[in-house]
Amino acid sequence: xxxxxxxxxxxxxxxxxxxxxxxxxxxxxxxxxxxxxxxxxxxxxxxxxxxxxxxxxxxxxxxxxxxxxxxxxxxxxxxxxxxxxxxxxxxxxxxxxxxxxxxxxxxxxxxxxxxxxxxxxxxxxxxxxxxxxxxxxxxxxxxxxxxxxxxxxxxxxxxxxxxxxxxxxxxxxxxxxxxxxxxxxxxxxxxxxxxxxxxxxxxxxxxxxxxxxxxxxxxxxxxxxxxxxxxxxxxxxxxxxxxxxxxxxxxxxxxxxxxxxxxxxxxxxxxxxxxxxxxxxxxxxxxxxxxxxxxxxxxxxxxxxxxxxxxxxxxxxxxxxxxxxxxxxxxxxxxxxxxxxxxxxxxxxxxxxxxxxxxxxxxxxxxxxxxxxxxxxxxxxxxxxxxxxxxxxxxxxxxxxxxxxxxxxxxxxxxxxxxxxxxxxxxxxxxxxxxxxxxxxxxxxxxxxxxxxxxxxxxxxxxxxxxxxxxxxxxxxxxxxxxxxxxxxxxxxxxxxxxxxxxxxxxxxxxxxxxxxxxxxx
Numbered sequence: 001x002x003x004x005x006x007x008x009x010x011x012x013x014x015x016x017x018x019x020x021x022x023x024x025x026x027x028x029x030x031x032x033x034x035x036x037x038x039x040x041x042x043x044x045x046x047x048x049x050x051x052x053x054x055x056x057x058x059x060x061x062x063x064x065x066x067x068x069x070x071x072x073x074x075x076x077x078x079x080x081x082x083x084x085x086x087x088x089x090x091x092x093x094x095x096x097x098x099x100x101x102x103x104x105x106x107x108x109x110x111x112x113x114x115x116x117x118x119x120x121x122x123x124x125x126x127x128x129x130x131x132x133x134x135x136x137x138x139x140x141x142x143x144x145x146x147x148x149x150x151x152x153x154x155x156x157x158x159x160x161x162x163x164x165x166x167x168x169x170x171x172x173x174x175x176x177x178x179x180x181x182x183x184x185x186x187x188x189x190x191x192x193x194x195x196x197x198x199x200x201x202x203x204x205x206x207x208x209x210x211x212x213x214x215x216x217x218x219x220x221x222x223x224x225x226x227x228x229x230x231x232x233x234x235x236x237x238x239x240x241x242x243x244x245x246x247x248x249x250x251x252x253x254x255x256x257x258x259x260x261x262x263x264x265x266x267x268x269x270x271x272x273x274x275x276x277x278x279x280x281x282x283x284x285x286x287x288x289x290x291x292x293x294x295x296x297x298x299x300x301x302x303x304x305x306x307x308x309x310x311x312x313x314x315x316x317x318x319x320x321x322x323x324x325x326x327x328x329x330x331x332x333x334x335x336x337x338x339x340x341x342x343x344x345x346x347x348x349x350x351x352x353x354x355x356x357x358x359x360x361x362x363x364x365x366x367x368x369x370x371x372x373x374x375x376x377x378x379x380x381x382x383x384x385x386x387x388x389x390x391x392x393x394x395x396x397x398x399x400x401x402x403x404x405x406x407x408x409x410x411x412x413x414x415x416x417x418x419x420x421x422x423x424x425x426x427x428x429x430x431x432x433x434x435x436x437x438x439x440x441x442x443x444x445x446x447x448x449x450x451x452x453x454x455x456x457x458x459x460x461x462x463x464x465x466x467x468x469x470x471x472x473x474x475x476x477x478x479x480x481x482x483x484x485x486x487x488x489x490x491x492x493x494x495x496x497x498x499x500x501x502x503x504x505x506x507x508x509x510x511x512x513x514x515x516x517x518x519x520x521x522x
Contacts, residue, residue, distance in 0.1 A: 048129035052078060058124065067129075070157075072184050081127075082200070086177040087169060087239070089116050093200055099125055166229065166244035168201075176201045177239065189221055205231055205244060216247060273375045280368035282308040282338070294358070294374055295320045308338060308370075320358075322350050337362065341370045349377070357381045403500045404483075410493035412438040424483075424499060451476040454485055474502065 048067060051059040055078035060068070071080025086092050089107040099105055099120050107116040115130040160167065161181045168179040179187070179201055187202055205217050214230040221227060228251040229244035268275055274291035278284055283305045292299055296318050306314070312334050315321045324333065340346035341362025350358040357380075361373040395416075398405055404421035406429075408414055414429050414436040422428035425444055429436050442458045449455070454473025472485045483499040490496050 048131075050081065050127045052125045052127065053123065055079070064129075072179070072181065075184075083178060085116065085129075086171075086175075086200075088112065088114065090171060092116070093175065096125075164246065166204075167242065169239055169241050170203075171239050174203070176203060183244075186219065186227075190219060205229070205242070214245075216251075217244070273373050275371065275373060276311065277365065277369060277371045278308050278311075282370075284308075284311060285369075291374065294376055309334065312337075319353055320350075321352075323353060338370070341372065342368075403498050405496060405498055406441065407490070407494055407496045408438055408441075414438070414441055415494070421499070445475070449475045449477055475499075 047061050048063045049061050050057065050064050055076055057068075057077035067084060068077060068080050071084050075083070082092065088109050090110050092107060095105050095107060096118060099118050103120045105118050107118075109115065113131070117128045117130070119126045119128075163180065164182055166180065166183045166186060168183045169177050171177050183204070184201070187204060190204060191202060204219055214232045216228060217231050218226045218228050228247040230247045230250075231242060231244045233240045233242045235241075268286075268288040271288060272290055274294040275286070275288045276284060276291055277286040284302060284307075285305065287302050291297065292302065295315055297314060301314060312321065337346055337348075342364050344362070344364050346360075346362035348360050350360055352358065355378070356376060357378045359373075359375045359377045361375075363371050363373070365371050395418075398416070398418040399420075401418055402420060404424040405416075405418045406414060406421055407416040417429050422430075425448060427444060438458060442455050446452050446455050452475040455475060457472065470486045470488055472487055474482055474484050476482050482502045484502050486498045486500065488496045488498065
């Protein structure tokens with residue numbers, strides 16, 4: 001009986017000690033390595049915890065999944081998380097790369113009270129985010145204020161996501177810690193369709209961008225044209241925020257303008273007319289080689305962008321301007337030259353001491369500029385003078401004839417007459433401002449004749465018989481003089497009518513004589 005009770009007491013004590021050992025083991029169970037109990041995230045649903053196998057998400061709490069939904073579209077879970085956490089936790093990429101060696105790391109939030117904890121669990125990584133706020137701090141946040149801040153945050157996110165300007169952020173080491181949707185889309189195009197875009201993102205632009213003035217950079221895309229962007233950066237709190245605005249339209253416009261200017265330059269270079277363009281400040285901004293040749297000015301002087309008055313002074317020294325009586329009047333004339341050119345009414349002929357003749361024209365240009373065209377018209381002036389001299393000589397020759405001459409064009413318009421014609425008919429065609437047709441001339445002749453039957457044939461033009469018989473007939477003037485009328489064809493289809501007096505003229509009486517009447521042609 002004693003042995004039975006002793007055995008029962010030992011059995012009870014053994015069971016009690018075994019139960020206590022199990023309870024103690026259970027209590028120490030959370031302190032065992034995670035690899036012994038299998039991967040899992042925290043049982044608390046209000047934690048932000050992730051469990052990754054390399055870059056593949058194994059499990060996450062509801063708050064963690066909501067956070068991932070705010071990451072960039074078209075990227076893996078690990079890239080999304082890195083893009084969201086890298087701006088807050090500096091050096092995240094480098095420290096996470098050494099997690100398998102260290103086993104456990106903590107990263108404090110830059111400029112905040114958050115904390116990121118990462119633990120290596122035999123091939124998996126458990127990442128936990130702590131916001132640094134206690135329950136009392138969360139309770140102190142006004143729900144209305146929180147809703148307003150959340151709405152504003154959503155609006156800002158939508159703006160940044162939809163704006164066409166590329167935006168990204170880089171840390172001190174040059175690694176990209178954040179990028180908007182436009183940057184991600186361009187990175188995908190540059191990287192190609194075969195590769196998946198992963199974090200850290202490829203750097204498309206030079207990191208050393210001046211934060212004062214925009215800098216134009218290009219991005220080469222395989223199979224497409226080069227895309228241009230105007231980039232600038234703003235440095236704040238140890239990181240730099242960059243912006244890149246599309247500049248293809250500006251580059252195309254500048255290229256078109258440059259090609260247009262080159263075309264104009266080549267055109268101006270081949271012109272025989274000298275060209276000088278002065279800007280609003282009246283400094284020379286463009287000239288062509290013909291200006292150097294015509295005005296004998298040194299290219300070094302012209303490329304120094306001289307003012308308009310310096311340019312004119314140099315022309316005066318080279319004796320390429322008509323010599324004025326005094327310098328003061330010349331300056332006043334040059335001032336009026338500028339004003340007339342601005343109004344677009346300046347045009348003058350310069351007769352130079354060298355015998356050359358220049359035609360100078362001033363024309364206004366956009367934005368207050370003014371252009372001067374200098375053309376050498378010496379040959380034209382010489383030819384005009386020679387032609388005028390020939391005309392004067394020819395006029396003097398026909399004026400020396402005693403017979404009255406009238407030359408008509410093929411259209412029947414009086415083009416030339418001599419002094420005898422003006423004296424005979426009392427009208428000088430050279431003084432008339434209107435054209436005188438053959439019909440008008442016949443009416444004038446008939447009004448001063450007593451008998452002029454032969455002139456009636458001229459009302460409808462030169463008769464056909466004039467081609468074989470040059471003498472048209474005779475006319476008797478009111479004063480009794482008798483003239484023989486002849487037609488002579490001349491060069492270029494013109495014709496000449498001659499009035500030759502057949503007998504000495506004498507003023508007859510008011511009554512027509514019989515002999516004068518019989519002198520008329522039948």
